[in-house]
Amino acid sequence: MNSRLDVVARVRGSFVGSLSGAVSIAAHGVAGGGMPPSEGSVVLLLAACAAVGASVAAVRVAGREWLFVVSVLAAGQMIGHTTLALASGHGHGLGLSAPMIAAHLAAIAAAAVLVRSAERACLRALAALSRIALAVLAPLQVDTGTWTAIPVYRAKLSLWLLVAAGAGTRGPPALV
Known part of the structure; x- marks a missing residue:
């Protein structure tokens, strides 16, 4: 897989999961969902x-990201709304009022812009x-220059001694 798509998928999953929960609570409060939800x-x-965020992070989308983000945000908010309605015992049950639908739709649009902006910023x-x-x-890059060893003194006498010796500097001695 492409590492760019992996990073974008993880960012998208974490944002969709966290925004789904936050928006579900906020939309319930704005639209008159009743008392704050209980701890359970x-x-x-x-x-x-977290399950919504993990499932979104597992999907790599290379095209039509806006449509995907809007659809998973809508699904996440629907799951969040259903969870809050069933678990907290709201008076409205699973039904959606017009202000609550409007709050969820506005939250989907705003969250989609935030998610796509976060992907690009990341x-x-x-x-x-x-x-x-x-x-x-x-x-x-360290410029040290090139260094070569130049002998200062070269003994010329040693070569003349070898030449002056009996055998000279040629090969091994001849058999006599």
Whole structure:
């Protein structure tokens, strides 16, 4: 798989899961959902939204991201609404009032913009971070120049001694 798609899928899954839970609670409060949810219903809502986020993160989408994000946000909010309605014992049951539907639709639109913006921001931040890391961790170019050993003194006498010796500097001695 493409690592870019993996990162985007993880960001999308975490945002969709967390926004589904937060928006479900907020939409219930705005639309007159009654009393705040109990602790048990919040725990059940967290588990349901974590499952939604994990399932969204498992899907790699390469095209039509807007449609996918809107649909999974709608499904996540529907799961969140159903979880809150069943677990907390709201007076309205599973029915949806017009203000609650409007609140959920507005939340889907706003959350979709936030999720897509977070995906792009994450990719840009990771690209900038990788460029910075490559610049910081690159080996330094050190100009040392080339160094060669030049002898200062060369004894010329030793060569003349070898030439003056009986055998000279040619091969092994001849058999006599």
